[in-house]
Amino acid sequence: MSDAAPLPKNDAHWLRAAVDFGALVAFGVAYALTHDLLKATWAIVAGSAAALTVGFVVEKRLAPLPLIVGLFALVFGGLTLVTHDTVYLKIEGSFLYIALGLGLLAGNVMGMNPLKELLGSAFHLPLPAWRTLTFRYALFFLALGVANEAVRHFGADSLYAKWKMVKFALSLLFSLAQAPFLLKHAQETDPADADSQA
Secondary structure, rough: OOOOOOOOOOHHHHHHHHHHHHHHHHHHHHHHHOOOHHHHHHHHHHHHHHHHHHHHHHHOOOOHHHHHHHHHHHHHHHHHHHHOOOHHHHHHHHHHHHHHHHHHHHHHOOOOOOOHHHHHOOOOHHHHHHHHHHHHHHHHHHHHHHHHHHHHOOOHHHHHHHHHHHHHHHHHHHHOOOOHHHHHHHOOHHHHHHHOOO
16 A cells, blocks of 8 residues: 655645644633633643644654644643643643743753754754844743743633633744744755755
């Protein structure tokens, strides 16, 4: 039996979006219907598992960033369901974003290119541009982590549920705000590949 034909480009984009955001949408719908954070946790755990499975089966791989986010959702969501304590769900964003921010900063200081590894081959940028973009994303992730802690400490369950959706909107807006920078510095080929062929 031959392998399935690759998805058309437009279909692949829709699938990628479904894999990346399906669990969050499921959480939002579940909370809107039940107004129960614990019940909504079932949706985000199931959605994350389904998203990772679909991404792996269809694309034959798991991109690093969706994999990290999915695993955090599964681990902290699973702890929430086992203990019936929503604090684990609430601290998931704090751990995730602060870890991402610190990891990006540490990688930059060590001369590595962690953001490029997370994003894969989606963009081809010169090294100075990658470092600038990495620094921007590191600060953004750290800000999200701190904001998540503030909402966790001082907000009710209803506020936290809304915050999870707001985080998605903020992340989307931040990524869109980087578009001019990416267009300015984009290269047709990966500089690392060009160097290796020199």
